[in-house]
Amino acid sequence: MVDYKYKIFTDSLEKNIREGVLKPGYKLPSVRVLKEQYQTSISTIQKGYEYLMLIGLVESVPKSGYFVAHQQQEPIEAPLKAYPVVRDAVFKQHLGLMSAQEEERNVSAFNVATPGDVFMPQQLILRTMQQVIREEGASLLRYYPASGSPVLKGRIITRATRHQTYIHEEALLLTDGALQALYIALAAVCEVGDVIAVESPCVFSVLEVIRMLRLKVVEVPIDLRTGFDIDFFKQACDKNNIKALVVTPNFNNPTGLSLSNEQKIALIALVHRYNVALIENDMYSDLYFQGERPSLIKRYDDSGLVLSYGSYAKTLAPGIRLGWLSAGKFMARAEQIKFALGSSVSPIYQETVSRILAGTAYDRHLRSFRLQLAKNAHFAMHLIADNFPTETTFVRPQGGYHLWVRMPDTTDMSAFYALCDQIGVKFTPGSIFSFSGAYDRFFRMIFADRFSKEKIEAIRLLGRAIR
Known part of the structure; x- marks a missing residue:
């Protein structure tokens, strides 16, 4: 203070x-x-x-x-008549299942897909932010260019070229986070009632944007062995006028799986053949555990049909509300929609992220973060395997920070979540990752925070209770 x-x-x-x-x-x-x-x-x-x-x-x-000062006596007014506030109960419940709640400090929470406090580069962010305020001063209180800071956009483009992805500055927008970028992308491509395809399982926030835009959905299953079902997507294109495909090519949330380069090339061929816009989520690509950063599908596109988006909420801190959208051939419409939603992203976020990307600090942070996430993934898998019923299965993540767990067929899932509440463990139920309810026996576990003794003991206690 x-x-x-x-x-x-x-x-x-x-x-x-x-x-x-x-x-x-x-x-x-x-x-x-x-x-x-x-x-x-x-x-x-x-x-x-x-x-x-x-x-x-x-x-x-x-x-x-x-x-x-002379204190003015406040007039006594009749109490305002209270009107009932209508809330979407299902939306509120789903939001609670994947969000941090202020009253749940003592809960062992594995449901919030953000880095824990100890994994955020707090000193780097705050020190850079303070430097920005000192040096930029009152200029931070003015509007920045509607499409974003040219300097920051240049640095995003430079980083993309490292993994052979070429983004044109004229087709790049800065946004208030990744979800706004997705909203702009879908609204730029689709009209109300259009049919789109989406990977399944798919994170609730993406499904909610689709619902709000009143789009019809074909869910394309992700096979837990072979990944995104390209043949299913082709059949969907044969039978429907698919306007867009929404996919996370690298470290899907919640499965942690990625498309191979061969699958990415095959998808590009299909979207070109059927003239389908492909909207890809690049939020987790920097969080690979082994080898090199996986490429984007945009790398293989020369038509402008691929729209890529990402943010820094998953790699720096969730409070950094800054995302980006490479809108391809849909830039003109995307720019209009972005202006209608708010003409400029917070200047202080733009300047802070720009300076962090300018040096080597961001890459050093990523190396450390990836190493810790890989260790946590290994620990989480062993924690589940050693304590849950032997028929419990999970997908080994290749990056990101999601563990997708399937409970045995004999498990009463209502009783399971009741035990979770009783013990104080919070997972994200698989049911909210699809409109179909196909994943009722699954849950998502986030391992992007420190495994405290309390959390470990809570998982072990839960495992003993359900065996």
């Missing part, structure tokens, strides 16, 4: 005014008197009086000085 210099005199004045020691209309000491009394600068005293005026305790009378 910032300790302002003027508090050396405002604290006592504020206390005396609030307690009635100094009455309304009482003339307060002049700026010069307080300057001499507290041996500080005139500007500090003036700022202190401005603060007291801002909170309504002091008023300034020109050529007379500062006085204790």
Whole structure:
């Protein structure tokens, strides 16, 4: 918390005014008197009086000085009539299943798909942000270009070229996070009632955007051995006028699986053949466990049909609300939709991320983060395998921070989640990863936080209870 210099005199004045020691209309000491009394600068005293005026305790009378403000008696009003607020109960429940809740501090939460506090590069982010504020000053309070900072866009493009993906600056938009980027992409490609294809299982937030845009959906299954079912997608294109495909090519949420380069090339051939826009999620590609960063599908596209989007919420911190969208041939429409949603992304986020990407600190953080995630993935798999029923299966993640677990057919899932609540363990139920309810026996476990003794013991206790 910032300790302002003027508090050396405002604290006592504020206390005396609030307690009635100094009455309304009482003339307060002049700026010069307080300057001499507290041996500080005139500007500090003036700022202190401005603060007291801002909170309504002091008023300034020109050529007379500062006085204790006359407190206006608040009129007593009849209580407002309360009207019922209509909420979508299903949406509220699903949101709670995948979000952090303030009242659940003591719960062993494995349901929030964000890095834990100890894995965020807090010092790097805060130090850079403070530097930005010092150096950029009031310019951060103005609008930035509607499509985003050219410098930051240039750095995003430079990073993309490292894995043979070429993004045109004219087709790149900065957005308020990845979900807004997805919304813009779908709205730019589709109209109400259009049919789109989506990988299944698919994260709830993506499904919610699809629902809000009132699109029809064909769910393309992800085989837990071979990955995204390309033949199923081809059949869907043969039978339907598919306008878009939404897919996470690298480390799908929740399965952690990726498309091979051969599958990516095959998908490009299909979207070209059927003239389908392909919208790919690039949020997890930097979080690979072995080898090199996997490529995007956009690498293989020369038609402009592929729209790629990503953000820094999964690699830096969830509070950094900054995403990007490479909109391809749909840029003109995407730019209009982005402007309608808000003309500019927060300048301080743009400048902070731009500076972090400029040096080597981001790559150093990623190396450390990937190593910890790989260790946590290994630990999570062993924790489940050693404590849950022997028929429990899971998908070995290749990157990201999701473990997709299937409970045995004999498990009563309602009783299982009741035990989770009783013990204080929170997973994300598989049912919310599809419109069909096909994954009722699955749950997603996030391993992007430290495994405390309490969390480990909670998993072991749960395992003993369900065996």
